Amino acid sequence: MSAEIQLIRKTVREFVDSAVLPQIKKMEAGEYPRDLVKKLGELGLLAPLVPAEYGGGSADTLTQVVIIEELARASPALATIAEIQGSMIAHNIYELGNKRQKEEILPKIAAGDYVAAFALSEPCCGSDAAAIETRAEKVGREWVLNGTKMWITSGLHADYYLVFARTGPREARHRAITSFLIPRSSCIEATPIEVMGMHGSGTAEVKFNNCRAGDDDVVGEVNGGWRVAMNGINLGRLNVGALGLGIAEESFIQAFKYAKKRVAFGRPISEFQIIQHYLAEMYIKAEAARSVVYTAAKMRDGGDPQFVLYAQAAKVLGSRAAVENSRLAVQIMGGFGYSKDAHVEMLYRDAKVTEIYEGTNEIILNTLFKFLDREVG
Numbered sequence: 001m002s003a004e005i006q007l008i009r010k011t012v013r014e015f016v017d018s019a020v021l022p023q024i025k026k027m028e029a030g031e032y033p034r035d036l037v038k039k040l041g042e043l044g045l046l047a048p049l050v051p052a053e054y055g056g057g058s059a060d061t062l063t064q065v066v067i068i069e070e071l072a073r074a075s076p077a078l079a080t081i082a083e084i085q086g087s088m089i090a091h092n093i094y095e096l097g098n099k100r101q102k103e104e105i106l107p108k109i110a111a112g113d114y115v116a117a118f119a120l121s122e123p124c125c126g127s128d129a130a131a132i133e134t135r136a137e138k139v140g141r142e143w144v145l146n147g148t149k150m151w152i153t154s155g156l157h158a159d160y161y162l163v164f165a166r167t168g169p170r171e172a173r174h175r176a177i178t179s180f181l182i183p184r185s186s187c188i189e190a191t192p193i194e195v196m197g198m199h200g201s202g203t204a205e206v207k208f209n210n211c212r213a214g215d216d217d218v219v220g221e222v223n224g225g226w227r228v229a230m231n232g233i234n235l236g237r238l239n240v241g242a243l244g245l246g247i248a249e250e251s252f253i254q255a256f257k258y259a260k261k262r263v264a265f266g267r268p269i270s271e272f273q274i275i276q277h278y279l280a281e282m283y284i285k286a287e288a289a290r291s292v293v294y295t296a297a298k299m300r301d302g303g304d305p306q307f308v309l310y311a312q313a314a315k316v317l318g319s320r321a322a323v324e325n326s327r328l329a330v331q332i333m334g335g336f337g338y339s340k341d342a343h344v345e346m347l348y349r350d351a352k353v354t355e356i357y358e359g360t361n362e363i364i365l366n367t368l369f370k371f372l373d374r375e376v377g
């Protein structure tokens with residue numbers, strides 16, 4: 001880790017202590033942390049990969065994963081909001097957006113003035129995203145969008161939606177999908193969805209009812225939306241690995257400290273061998289995740305084409321470490337671990353979705369196998 005990255009880690013920790021931790025209870029009650037999104041933007045932590053001239057942090061991928069890791073230790077919900085807005089949207093627009101989108105909208109998304117949502121999944125199709133049914137029809141010079149998106153993070157509060165719609169026959173699958181960047185307006189109806197964890201992240205069903213868009217609102221090429229989706233998702237999967245690492249690491253630290261203090265049968269529970277083994281296993285899982293997440297980030301920074309393969313591995317390993325370590329942390333902390341006073345109770349609920357969103361782990365294993373078959377087979 002360079003001195004620069006260590007400094008950024010310290011900055012994020014200070015931000016977490018002073019601004020994020022005091023807001024956890026409010027977020028758990030469902031409040032969306034718009035002020036924290038803005039503050040992350042001001043600190044250059046929201047869209048680290050985007051150049052500063054477009055409102056980002058001009059940093060590298062390793063810096064980005066360290067930011068997500070540190071945010072996730074305190075609030076996986078905030079880390080999710082940040083990584084989607086910063087990587088899957090802002091960085092995507094920077095790489096694939098047009099001049100107007102880059103000059104007028106990107107700086108406000110990257111700086112946290114606007115909240116943005118990535119709207120791909122639908123009631124019909126999450127894993128099979130190439131089968132989406134939301135349509136964009138060309139009527140005169142305008143596109144008219146109709147359809148329903150599901151499970152959209154920040155969907156309840158977004159000022160802008162990066163929405164994916166079908167612009168050709170359904171049989172053409174991913175070759176007939178176009179992405180549009182459209183502002184919130186009265187044609188958009190967002191309804192909250194209550195979920196197990198990630199409270200405060202504004203998860204919503206979002207309906208597009210005859211929403212109008214111009215050619216200028218298309219991101220990338222017409223029928224080239226799949227490229228935009230994958231460009232965001234590959235980076236997003238690495239970020240989910242980092243998020244899982246943060247959860248796994250914090251679960252380990254909290255369980256370790258508790259085990260040293262909690263007394264049962266006249267001695268600290270850390271003196272029972274099974275607790276020692278649980279803690280040792282948790283350490284191994286967190287460090288294995290760290291190793292793959294950081295390696296993948298460095299591969300991307302070095303332009304290594306195998307980055308995509310490692311990003312998938314990082315997602316699976318990080319999410320598993322998150323689920324397993326948070327479960328064990330609750331177990332080690334007994335009844336207290338199961339109470340709302342324990343941070344690990346929230347981490348345990350938040351961890352589960354890291355195995356589901358941005359491609360379920362099953363879908364990622366499918367992708368990984370195809371990749372390996374091509375490269376190794």
Ligand SMILES: Cc1cc2nc3c(=O)[nH]c(=O)nc-3n(C[C@H](O)[C@H](O)[C@H](O)COP(=O)(O)OP(=O)(O)OC[C@H]3O[C@@H](n4cnc5c(N)ncnc54)[C@H](O)[C@@H]3O)c2cc1C
Nearest residue numbers: 118119120121125126127151152153356357358359360362
């Ligand atoms: C809290 C939360 C936030 C989210 N945020 C966003 C967001 O911001 N934007 C967005 O677009 N989406 C978002 N999602 C949606 C998420 O990406 C999808 O839920 C996910 O891709 C899975 O899709 P699905 O729910 O339709 O499950 P399904 O596709 O119905 O899958 C159900 C089960 O079948 C398995 N399965 C399906 N196909 C295969 C196969 N070929 N091989 C093996 N197993 C298979 C899956 O792995 C899973 O176990 C979010 C979801 C949640 C819960």
